[in-house]
Amino acid sequence: MAIIPKSFFCVRSASVYFSSLFNLFKSLQSPHSFIPTLLHTRSCSTSSPSQPPTQRTRTPMEKQFETWVQNLKPGFTPSDVDRALKAQSDPDLALDIFRWTAQHRNYKHTHLTYLTIIKQLIAGRRYRQAETLVEEVIAGACDVSVPLYNSMIRFCCGRKLLFNRAFDVYKKMLRSEDCRPNLETYTLLFNSLLRRFNKLNVCYVYLHAVRSMTKQMKASGVIPDTFVLNMIIKAYSKCLEVDEAIRVFREMGLYGCEPNAYTYGYIARGLCEKGRVNQGLGFYREMRSKCLVPSTSTYVIIVCSLAMDRRLEDSIEVMFDMLDRSRSPDHLTYKTVLEGLCREGRADEAFELLDECKKRDASMNEKVYKNLLNELYFVCRE
Numbered sequence: 001m002a003i004i005p006k007s008f009f010c011v012r013s014a015s016v017y018f019s020s021l022f023n024l025f026k027s028l029q030s031p032h033s034f035i036p037t038l039l040h041t042r043s044c045s046t047s048s049p050s051q052p053p054t055q056r057t058r059t060p061m062e063k064q065f066e067t068w069v070q071n072l073k074p075g076f077t078p079s080d081v082d083r084a085l086k087a088q089s090d091p092d093l094a095l096d097i098f099r100w101t102a103q104h105r106n107y108k109h110t111h112l113t114y115l116t117i118i119k120q121l122i123a124g125r126r127y128r129q130a131e132t133l134v135e136e137v138i139a140g141a142c143d144v145s146v147p148l149y150n151s152m153i154r155f156c157c158g159r160k161l162l163f164n165r166a167f168d169v170y171k172k173m174l175r176s177e178d179c180r181p182n183l184e185t186y187t188l189l190f191n192s193l194l195r196r197f198n199k200l201n202v203c204y205v206y207l208h209a210v211r212s213m214t215k216q217m218k219a220s221g222v223i224p225d226t227f228v229l230n231m232i233i234k235a236y237s238k239c240l241e242v243d244e245a246i247r248v249f250r251e252m253g254l255y256g257c258e259p260n261a262y263t264y265g266y267i268a269r270g271l272c273e274k275g276r277v278n279q280g281l282g283f284y285r286e287m288r289s290k291c292l293v294p295s296t297s298t299y300v301i302i303v304c305s306l307a308m309d310r311r312l313e314d315s316i317e318v319m320f321d322m323l324d325r326s327r328s329p330d331h332l333t334y335k336t337v338l339e340g341l342c343r344e345g346r347a348d349e350a351f352e353l354l355d356e357c358k359k360r361d362a363s364m365n366e367k368v369y370k371n372l373l374n375e376l377y378f379v380c381r382e
Helices: 008-031 029-048 060-071 080-085 091-102 112-124 125-140 144-159 160-175 183-194 198-218 226-238 242-255 262-272 277-289 296-308 311-324 331-343 345-361 366-381
Strands: none
Touching: 008 060, 029 080, 080 112, 080 296, 080 345, 091 112, 091 144, 112 144, 125 144, 125 160, 144 160, 144 183, 160 183, 160 331, 183 198, 198 226, 226 242, 226 262, 262 277, 277 296, 277 311, 296 311, 296 331, 311 331, 331 345, 331 366, 345 366
């Protein structure tokens, strides 16, 4: 039997000791490799091999989703899915159900389910998801219907970046045999176009679209109502195409529509801005004979146009009628009429008119009155 020297054990134990210290130092230098080892050791020491792993607690939305999934029996129909979608108050949950049902074999969404989910997403302000579904319908994901198309057009008209997409849907309706545009379709599109008539040069760009849609509406046999005809008249009047506006005005009786205050107001304003003040005054008087009251902006344009046309008596008459209807002229309107009187050498009448207007106009404060008075003195000195 060989005898091992005692010094060998000392050297061996020392090398093992220093090796352990070196490994510990390396572990401390790299905590990412050290900490998981400690966690693993701790978990191994505290957990029993026979203990099953804990299950994650389901959220209320997951439970609700599973409940509705279980309620949809095998072989469910689009009507069943539509009822399930309408029962959801959460648009995200409704979209999950919509997507889950679409994955089943022998099932395909119809215009009914697409219409319901799009309405719910819009109501829940999930606009990006709604836009995705609109694109799916345009691509032919389901059969279509007029209510579905109109809902898509309404959504696109309300979103600035989807304005052109609304007319893409409209063109698909024109090419369709079963889903032709109806009065609601044209109302949505005309209203969307008129909201962009804010500048004169922009108006002419969109006026071509108004003309085209008007012709297509007549060719389709759609009978317009007063609201649609007023929008067409407004478009022509904004672009100073007053003869076209008057032509549409004359055709209103053919459709069984009665002109209202907006109808007369649009035409009267367009005529005055065009320089045909006498005709504008005629439409104003016809409107007043029917006990229709113009808007404040219509009153202002008629008063200023008459004053600049040196028809001061008519201008004052319209302005008094405006005050009697509790509509206050602005500073520029007063100034136009008063300065017109002064330039014709009727300064005394101008001061009397200013005092009379102060009595009738409850909104004219002392500051406005003094400013008008000072301007009147300045004009009379010239």
